[in-house]
Amino acid sequence: MTATVTGGEALVAALEVHGAETVFGIPGTHNLPIYAALAQHGIRHVSPRHEQGGAFAADGWARAGGQPGVCLTTTGPALLNAATAAAQAYSDSVPVLLVSPGLPLRHPGRGNGYLHEVKDQRAAMDAVVAYSHRVTSVAEIPLAVAQAYAAMTTGRPRPVHLEIPLDLLDEQGPLQLVAPVPVPPAAPAAEQAAAAAQALGAALRPVIIAGGGCSGAAAELLEVAERLGAPVVTTANGKGVFGDGHPLAIGAGLHHEAVRALVADSDAVLAVGTELAPADLWNGPLDLNGPLVRIDIDAQSVITNARPDVAVVADAALALRAIADRLPPAEQPRPGHGRAAAARTAFAAQARAEGADYLGLTAAIAQALGHDGFLVGDSAMACYYGALSNLPAHHPRSFLYPTGLGTLGYALPAAIGAKLARPEAPVVALHGDGGIMFTIQELASAAELRIPLPIVVADNGGYGEIRNEMTARKDPVHAVDLPGPDFPAIARAMGCHGVRVDGSAGLARSLESALAADRPTLIHLPEDAAR
Structure with a gap:
């Protein structure tokens, strides 16, 4: 027999099924049915003092813990308070689920001055997150949560906003939970991996630029770098994916002249999980003098800011694994270590001066x-x-x-x-x-x-x-x-x-x-x- 629950209970039960352990949020007049259900499902609630802080905390939870963060607000000003944090999560590819009530299902389309009324809060959030969706029934809530988690864990992670009309939160309806969707990582096409390995393997002076999209591929990145003898520089969000104590490590920060000189002196560049964005480069595009191989989970990002000679649209770990399997074992002594040492010395001097x-x-x-x-x-x-x-x-x-x-x-x-x-x-x-x-x-x-x-x-x-x-x-x-x-x-x-x-x-x-x-x-x- 299918259980009958309120919309608030349906939401919390769906979050629990998807592994949500902690929710950051502030109670308000319109979201109280959600709060009534939180304690019953053992989900920890953390109270920020401002909704922007709550969404930033969910972002920090997601980045450090590797799982989507959850931020709960009430309608109108509360949700808009969280919008800046949502936009930051979008910019940095962080999976954060923002949940808010919305105006009632049968609210007048042109508005009538309801408490916390915003002209179109769903549309406002849709402008800064991957998507913003308004559910229309209690039965749809578990499906919407499952779809949100699937979106946040497939391809490039981005924040999602769910709006639940406030009258649905107290309304009774059937509870049919939707299990988390198994999302296998995207494997590279064999011909893409082969073309990347050929371009990189033919290079005498390759270099690697690693971004935040490489966070789950540190071991594979290390193997490819060692097989190529390629110095590795990281972006801000990629900092730490290649340990700073390694002989091929240069450091984090693409804006330094030492990085620009290293890339200009390279006859192949492998860019993994990075936008090569102006926010990272600071001083304009890099000077590329050889083939550019880009690995990115996002088919649009892989051609943005710099056109690749070889584009590999895939999970970074699987793509690097496929490339490593097609490269010869690392040479001894490794030829890139001398280049890396010189670049690292110049990089460190510039970083210390800055x-x-x-x-x-x-x-x-x-x-x-x-x-x-x-x-x-x-x-x-x-x-x-x-x-x-x-x-x-x-x-x-x-x-x-x-x-x-x-x-x-x-x-x-x-x-x-x-x-x-x-x-x-x-x-x-x-x-x-x-x-x-x-x-x-x-x-x-x-x-x-x-x-x-x-x-x-x-x-x-x-x-x-x-x-x-x-x-x-x-x-x-x-x-x-x-x-x-x-x-x-x-x-x-x-x-x-x-x-x-x-x-x-x-x-x-x-x-x-x-x-x-x-x-x-x-x-x-x-x-x-x-x-």
Whole structure:
């Protein structure tokens, strides 16, 4: 006999079937039937203090844990609060399911001033996620959830929004759960793999660029690199997919002149799981002087920004495995090691010069994280000039960073999600003093969770990057210098520890204490003390 349940119960039961363990969200008038069902199904609920923080936390959960994150909001302003985080997840290919109520099924099409009414919230979200779908019956809810998970775990992962009319949440209907759809990874066509192996195997000076799409293919990437003797450089989202201690590793950051010179000197380029996007390159397209082989799960991305000579549309691990099987064993000694050593030396010098103001900071964080930790960075100078290219990375997904959209306020809430997904690992959040103010209220959420989470605030007195750009343009410098609040006092007022440090040695000690603390710790570091 088919059970009869409310729409809220149907949703929660469907989430449970798909392995959702934690939901980030805020209750509101229109989503209470969902909250009534959450406790019955053993799904943990985490309360952010703002919906944007909840969606960022779901993003951090997904990146660090490798499974889709879930964010639950109510209608109208709550959902729109989460839209920026949804757009960031879309930009960086992160699977996040956003669920919200919608206006009633038979609501007037032109509107009538209903509470939280938005002209068309489904369409608003559809503009920033993979798709936004409005269900029309209780019976459809489990199917819609199954379709969303299938979409998020097939091909390029993207966020999805489900809108459930609020009258359906209390309405009774039959419960027919839909099991998760088995999604085998996409294998490459044999002729594509053969063509890629031929182009790469004929090269004398190949190079590999690895992006976030390579996060599940670290072992296969290593084998191909060693067989080719190819130096490997990674994007921001690819940081950690190729361990920094390997002789062929160059580092993370495509914008350095050393990378451009290495690519220009190469007679073949293998780009895996990367858009080769302006947000990664900073200084225009790379100069390619040989065949370009691109591997991407997305058939559109594989031809965007740079036209490949060989396009392999497939899962990165399977594609690299197929290419490795067609390459000869690695030579001894490996010819690419000398090229890699020279490029790495130049890269390190440029990275240190670019991040000179943050070398003490990155060294202290590296010591605290060890080999197993996660740094969650904001779109801050301390991250993209300091940590991106100067912080060692030892495993995939160890550097969580809002690359494409470049939003502010990401690090703290995303670090909460990452820590909940990986409680056994050290997690550190890194903010600037401008960006932390976008989501500083999430200190209260972190305090409630009692997690040992260091939040480092590198303080340069405002929006430092924009200040520098105004100066470079010879524009009047204004609206960028911010009076600094007492960040440690704010943290303590919200239930966290809060300290100020005046040097990298003090930062190292504070990080060590914070990772063993009984609650989060905000560590305020003036920029002139970060060296």
